Amino acid sequence: MKRCWIFALLALCLLPAAGAGSFDDAMKAVAAKNDAAALPLFEAALSADPDNLQTSNEYRKAVIRTGEYDRAVDFYGKLTTAHPQAAFAWLNYGYAYVDKIPAAGSITQVILANNSLTNFTKSIDVKRSWIALYTRGNSYLYWPKIFGRAPLGVTDLEEAVAIARKEPKRRKVYVRSWIALGDGYLKTGEPEKAKAIWREGVQLFGNDPQLQARLSREGEELEKYVYDQLDPNKRVDTNLAPLWEGE
Amino acid sequence: MEPPTAGSPSPVLRFAVLLAVALLAMAAAPAERWFEDVTARAGVAAKHVNRTFHNPYAAIMAGYTALGASAAVADFDGDGFEDIFVTNSAETGKNHLYHNNGDFTFTDVAEKAGVADGNDAANASADALWFDYDNDGRPDLFVVRFGHSQLFHNLGNGRFRDVTREAGLDRYANAITAIAFDYDRDGDLDLFVGGYFQPINIFQPTTPRFFPESFETANNGGGVTLWRNDGHGHFTDATREAGIALSGWTLDLGHADADGDGDDDLYVACDFGTDRFLRNNGDGTFTDRTRETTGIDTKKGMNVDWGDYDNDGWLDVFVTNITDDYMREGNFLWRNNGLNESGEVTFTDVSRETGVHDTGWGWGAKFFDYDDDGWLDLYVVNGWVSAGPESYVPDVFAMITRPNVDLTDARNWPPMGNKSLSGYQKKRLFHNQGGFFKEEAARHGLDSTRDGRGIAVADFDNDGRLDLFVANANAEPYLYRNVRPAGVHWVSFILEGRKSNRDAVGAQLRATAAGRTQLRFVDGGNGFAGQSSRRVHFGLGSAAAVDHLEVRWPSGLRQTFDKIPADRMWRIVEGERDLKPFSPEVRKK
Numbered sequence: 001m002k003r004c005w006i007f008a009l010l011a012l013c014l015l016p017a018a019g020a021g022s023f024d025d026a027m028k029a030v031a032a033k034n035d036a037a038a039l040p041l042f043e044a045a046l047s048a049d050p051d052n053l054q055t056s057n058e059y060r061k062a063v064i065r066t067g068e069y070d071r072a073v074d075f076y077g078k079l080t081t082a083h084p085q086a087a088f089a090w091l092n093y094g095y096a097y098v099d100k101i102p103a104a105g106s107i108t109q110v111i112l113a114n115n116s117l118t119n120f121t122k123s124i125d126v127k128r129s130w131i132a133l134y135t136r137g138n139s140y141l142y143w144p145k146i147f148g149r150a151p152l153g154v155t156d157l158e159e160a161v162a163i164a165r166k167e168p169k170r171r172k173v174y175v176r177s178w179i180a181l182g183d184g185y186l187k188t189g190e191p192e193k194a195k196a197i198w199r200e201g202v203q204l205f206g207n208d209p210q211l212q213a214r215l216s217r218e219g220e221e222l223e224k225y226v227y228d229q230l231d232p233n234k235r236v237d238t239n240l241a242p243l244w245e246g247e
Numbered sequence: 248m249e250p251p252t253a254g255s256p257s258p259v260l261r262f263a264v265l266l267a268v269a270l271l272a273m274a275a276a277p278a279e280r281w282f283e284d285v286t287a288r289a290g291v292a293a294k295h296v297n298r299t300f301h302n303p304y305a306a307i308m309a310g311y312t313a314l315g316a317s318a319a320v321a322d323f324d325g326d327g328f329e330d331i332f333v334t335n336s337a338e339t340g341k342n343h344l345y346h347n348n349g350d351f352t353f354t355d356v357a358e359k360a361g362v363a364d365g366n367d368a369a370n371a372s373a374d375a376l377w378f379d380y381d382n383d384g385r386p387d388l389f390v391v392r393f394g395h396s397q398l399f400h401n402l403g404n405g406r407f408r409d410v411t412r413e414a415g416l417d418r419y420a421n422a423i424t425a426i427a428f429d430y431d432r433d434g435d436l437d438l439f440v441g442g443y444f445q446p447i448n449i450f451q452p453t454t455p456r457f458f459p460e461s462f463e464t465a466n467n468g469g470g471v472t473l474w475r476n477d478g479h480g481h482f483t484d485a486t487r488e489a490g491i492a493l494s495g496w497t498l499d500l501g502h503a504d505a506d507g508d509g510d511d512d513l514y515v516a517c518d519f520g521t522d523r524f525l526r527n528n529g530d531g532t533f534t535d536r537t538r539e540t541t542g543i544d545t546k547k548g549m550n551v552d553w554g555d556y557d558n559d560g561w562l563d564v565f566v567t568n569i570t571d572d573y574m575r576e577g578n579f580l581w582r583n584n585g586l587n588e589s590g591e592v593t594f595t596d597v598s599r600e601t602g603v604h605d606t607g608w609g610w611g612a613k614f615f616d617y618d619d620d621g622w623l624d625l626y627v628v629n630g631w632v633s634a635g636p637e638s639y640v641p642d643v644f645a646m647i648t649r650p651n652v653d654l655t656d657a658r659n660w661p662p663m664g665n666k667s668l669s670g671y672q673k674k675r676l677f678h679n680q681g682g683f684f685k686e687e688a689a690r691h692g693l694d695s696t697r698d699g700r701g702i703a704v705a706d707f708d709n710d711g712r713l714d715l716f717v718a719n720a721n722a723e724p725y726l727y728r729n730v731r732p733a734g735v736h737w738v739s740f741i742l743e744g745r746k747s748n749r750d751a752v753g754a755q756l757r758a759t760a761a762g763r764t765q766l767r768f769v770d771g772g773n774g775f776a777g778q779s780s781r782r783v784h785f786g787l788g789s790a791a792a793v794d795h796l797e798v799r800w801p802s803g804l805r806q807t808f809d810k811i812p813a814d815r816m817w818r819i820v821e822g823e824r825d826l827k828p829f830s831p832e833v834r835k836k
Binding site for chain 1: 644
């Protein structure tokens, strides 16, 4: 019953509602390669429908293209103040910080990553969802070992995997939580558990190239591969479209 | 089994031969190590001690002033052997002037020479620079200090005289680096001094707000001061009129003619923010062309060294930054692309592609051809503070992530205590394999874990092999003797300017041997906390002669020489037609 509730909620969150007009206009501006014009239209749409994942997703993509990272951070700050119970607004507030990380210096990256975690936590506090737990858990894995955050990531990712296991429909996007949980096990010194969860991922989701890449490596080569994937200087894919695009 | 015949050894003999070969191979293994640590027996093992402060912020400052270990090489007494000046930083610590005895031993003559007293309650030695500011043929000594730096005139009798005040250089600065080159090409060496902290008295600060305002864009540091040499023993602050307006946290300066227009440009490595590239306009001014040439970075620039690592005839730049688990900046190896359509030099960072991206918390780095194969290798020292097992990283990041923290206020910074920060890091020796580098430090015994700061490269025994002196913070230095096997050729040149500055700083040499041309130049102290020999050394590999040599003097004069025999040192005097063999014996005569 709870599973159905999560998906019903997710479906509701994906449907452009009161701000649909602005969303459509924004997408037209994007199609016309006029991101600058699209940004305020997306913002208007989100102000009317703060939890809408699709609108936020398109908004942040336009932000990345224009480099208007601070604008997005400011906007989500105001949006969550106005709508503190909008779990996915909090989630996207976190993503807005993540999106800025590759454009920042190494110290600012830490500050941005820390701010994003704060907002992911707010999202989870409002509503425990697969996407929020996967996101926060995966974020913890990017932190250097010295901060000891990988075990927190493992806890979140185990919960995300547990949620996904219970879902009646095996959505392809869930494979990401299997991949990330294995990475978490590897970072916390449990390579055998990592291999086991990746093998389970193959059984459940087929030959995902990321799983294959990990399972085909051993020892130092595997560690290097995983650590390279978790390089904060590379842009993290925060595109949420796979949640609704036929996966 | 066939019986042994007269022509084939018995199995026992075969075994014995194999065993002997194996033993010989084992015995030969150490010969693979081309550097020998001779620090103690050479008599240069005096320990560097960091400065401790006696003010309300002393506990915090201790973590950020683990600096001041440096080494500068010159033949100060003209006996043909390179000597070393080494700084200490403790309040009662003496600086050292190690006179080269010619047999790879040294004698500390600093007290007798009058250059030992570089530290007191109001001054801490940070670096040193030899340069012949008065063109009298004797290297003079500039001791870079937090406080008032010192200029010592070399009197030529083994003694020096402090001429700081009469030279116009008596000014408080938290100076950390200095180089000298003739930026205006008037025939004398000008002095560029980099400041770390802004020029407030950090021994007794009147405000707690003297720390960097940002980790990535700080502009409240000591900047760069240009002292123009007026040719009569006096310097004038020409910073502003030369168009230099920098206020970053300078850690190192490096000069070279990047764009091939005959005058030397300037690269400034800045901690807590953007490095700067200043183009020399050739009219006594510089223009900041950072954005156009390298772009704006947010890293922690520590070291600048110039060299043509890919032998393409353009001088490249190596800059160390911080690379560790918690801060993955990566170094810069700025490959010089030559001139673009607008006639402007540009650079591309190729540190990843060439294998020199990660050297930990990098400090001094020097290009040098340790195996004389004609390709510039690279030695990099690293490590910030190697202390107790606890890490300082969480402490500093707790501060960084605190909302609205005022970073300029020293009181907000956590004391480091006995914690470590990027400590116990292994030094890196990169062997250049035709434009790509392979790490070889462990093989050659150069992978120490002391907190390295400066590197000075010189041929201390005049045997044609480049040796290394490494200054370490709060630790003993290293003197590494190069003992690479014989069989490869080399040549080195000692230049004497006439119309150009006497030290010939800025002169470029292009040596062609066996079809390959190498570019080297005389540098005026490039590299963090380490000044190498100003002799210009070429590794020639199997070539027993230089087929052709072109010298471009700072004055603009170009000279060429042909068919120069290898494996010796030559003296070149600006404008004189013939090369002269150089040897310590000749100099003594």
